[in-house]
């Protein structure tokens with residue numbers, strides 16, 4: 365059984381990425397995994413200030429904010445799921461600081477390790493062209509490579525703009541199948 369943490373990057377209640385995350389969670393829980401969804405929008409998470417204190421001490425970030433909740437979830441999870449809307453062809457502002465503040469895991473003396481864990485990306489966008497995800501796809505690929513996270517699956521749902529558009533097509537069943545397949 366995997367412990368799965370989903371970082372939900374949309375501020376919209378029951379929006380498209382939340383529905384995609386819920387479908388993924390259904391498949392995963394049906395297969396016996398435990399899923400926790402964190403609504404990152406409700407947390408206060410500042411950007412990395414490049415003080416390098418984490419780097420010198422091998423500890424988690426020195427900024428005192430809600431990233432502590434995410435660190436403890438990641439430390440105890442096997443799989444991280446990023447469920448995000450595409451904002452300006454990239455990560456929404458809710459999620460980008462989470463990536464930046466993974467830096468402490470890669471200091472030479474890091475006391476916690478996420479290398480070898482698995483990562484999933486569930487992304488939605490209004491644009492009709494799948495190429496709108498090119499930047500996000502590349503960022504996810506390179507970031508997972510740097511973090512030594514194994515990519516366990518990616519869903520890029522294009523043409524999904526208004527709340528509920530995710531129900532058209534087979535995106536939700538694909539997400540559920542991906543969750544079940546872990």
Ligand SMILES: Cc1cc2nc3c(=O)[nH]c(=O)nc-3n(C[C@H](O)[C@H](O)[C@H](O)COP(=O)(O)O)c2cc1C
Nearest residue numbers: 374379380381449450451452453489490491524525
């Ligand atoms: C600030 C902002 C930026 C956006 N940028 C893009 C974009 O670059 N490309 C795109 O296709 N859709 C863009 N969208 C549309 C959202 O990706 C789309 O509505 C998505 O379905 C929202 O997902 P949600 O319901 O999970 O919040 C943007 C929406 C907002 C609010």
